[in-house]
Amino acid sequence: MSSLFLLLFLTPASMLEFRYHTNQEMEQYLLQVNASNPDITHLYSIGQSVLGRELWVLALSVRPRSHTVSIPEFKYVANMHGNEVVGRELMLQLVDDLVRGYRNNESWSTQLLNSSRIHILPTMNPDGFDVADTHCQFSQGRWNHNSVDLNRNFPDAFIGLRKQQQLNEDKREAEVRAVMDWLKTESFVLSANLHGGALVANYPYDNSNGGSELMGGASVTPDNDVFVHLAKVYSHNHASMHQGNVCQDSRPFLDGITNGYQWYPLPGGMQDYNYIWAQCLELTLEVSCCKFPPADQLPVLWTDNRKSLLAFMKQVHLGVKGRVFDGSGVPVQNAVVEVKGRRNLCPFRTDRHGEYYRLLLPGNYSFTVTYPGHEVLTATLNVPYGPDQFSAMKHDFLLQRIATTTDKTPMNATPTCNHTLQQVGGATVGPTWSGSAVGLSLVAMLRTLMD
Incomplete structure (x- = not known):
């Protein structure tokens, strides 16, 4: 086989289909996109999973290899729960869309890549994905190889210091440590992590210890107005998320958005960690009613989410x-x-x-x-x-x-x-040193299985 024919065979046009790609196929696709577009892409690994699989990130920008002053850093993370698989395919389609748009000199793509640096991590949990099955809600594969929920494994500002010390960095999962180290290398401004099992844009805080942040059942950040705006940007650009009641097994969400804690308390979540310690505003995007829908639904899911994904990236230029x-x-x-x-x-x-x-x-x-x-x-x-x-x-x-x-x-x-948060009743607690995590109700514990 000639090298020219091999190159044609391996181009994104022939590789990327609307189907579920294995970890190896995903890796090969990213390698090929990177090799074919060295002027606008840079492929790097932030670490390895428990089983040693690389956690690949593709950066896209007109200066993709390193930070440029005044150019904000943006990221998407998908497949944190291995059985929530739509996000990883949306990320591959997004890569394809951005590259094609830039090559075709389409203004939406050239403006994004000229004005920002976009990092895409299609899978944070490749080990879980490898063992996932296709049940709509309760399939295996959610956790990593050590049977740990990665979205409960980050440091939590609302959990007492003693518990934080018990869960030191040595006990953080490899995938979580990789993301934490990644956040030290880049000054990310805006981010979203993609999940499945509902259709809603979820914003911080995910947790609370009953302090002054707790208002009307929601755990409210100082930037609540910005977070609500960001969530609505995604939900209202989505084909149906803004309706708020699309999924049969989910509660209705006004405007298709929710405060994380008001939905259900979640200790050790990634979006709170991004916001509190990495000053990166992050949303959790639930992008499909089923965690592992049939592959023939992927084209519609991409069409439903494409406009939202692009509109959300532009919000890195707020403020x-x-x-x-x-x-x-x-x-x-x-x-x-x-x-x-x-x-x-x-x-x-x-x-x-x-x-x-x-x-x-x-x-x-x-x-x-x-x-x-x-x-x-x-x-x-x-x-x-x-x-x-x-x-x-x-x-x-x-x-x-x-x-x-x-x-x-x-x-x-x-x-x-x-070091102080005014607690309801007048007592003061610190975000990482006193107080305890709010106990989950029975309903909330059931909801954690849904994400």
């Missing part, structure tokens, strides 16, 4: 972005960038490039920037809607040194998380 410079004009890491009225458990801070990203809806916001040895800087910004222009508002902060100070804080000191 404000920029850099923080010290008194010498050098960009600084770990400068705290806070927005009045949004007291995050872990303050948002600049990355190693001195960059910050704050997803905000249009409006006026008061910013406060703090950094050791420098005057506290405040500014009021009028924030427009950025997604339509594929760029958030850009604003840099220039700090001034304190002329005379007794501040002994090292210049490279890392800001700590806020």
Whole structure:
């Protein structure tokens, strides 16, 4: 067989069908896409599963190999539960769609790849997928090879310190450690993880300890308005999710969205971890009523979700972005960038490039920037809607040194998380050190099987 014929045979056009691809087929597809499009793709592994399968991520951008200042990082993660399989096929179709759109010079694709860097992890749980069967709801394969639910294995800000110490990093599953390490390498701004078994866009918090975050049965983040907007962007661009009552075995969801805790409490979830510790706003997207629907439904499922997937990626351009410079004009890491009225458990801070990203809806916001040895800087910004222009508002902060100070804080000191949450009744608890996880009701425990 000639090399030319082999190349034609292996092109995405002939490889990617609407069917369920094995882990090996998925890997070969990603390798081929990467080899055929080196100018806009970069394939890398964030680690291995328990059984040693690579956790492949494909980055797509006009500069795919590394971060570019002012270009936000976005990610999709699928197949966290091995038996929830629609997401991994949607991700392969999305890769194909983005590459083809860019090659055909279609504006929606070129604008996305010019303005953002998109990371796609089609399967976080390849071991579970390999043993999954096709039951609509209760099939095997949900857990990883060690029979652990990966979406209950992340550190949880609402669980007491003693329990967190018991579940130290050595007891984190390999797949979870890989994602946690991944979040340290990139400053992700927006993310979604794709699940199955319902049709709803789920937003943080997933857990609570009965503190001031608990409002009307929901566990509300300081960025609740942004999260509700993000969830509605997905649900209202979906063919039917916004109706809220499509799945027979699921409760109705107004507008096709739900606060995670209000649906059912979930300790150790990935989306809360992303938001609290990695300052990445993440949703959990339930994209199919059945976890493992027949393969002949995949074309319709792709059509139903395609517009939502693309619209959600554009939301990485909400709000404000920029850099923080010290008194010498050098960009600084770990400068705290806070927005009045949004007291995050872990303050948002600049990355190693001195960059910050704050997803905000249009409006006026008061910013406060703090950094050791420098005057506290405040500014009021009028924030427009950025997604339509594929760029958030850009604003840099220039700090001034304190002329005379007794501040002994090292210049490279890392800001700590806020250590108090006002609990209902007046008691204060810390997000990772006191209090206990809210017990799951019988109904909630049954719902955890549904995800």
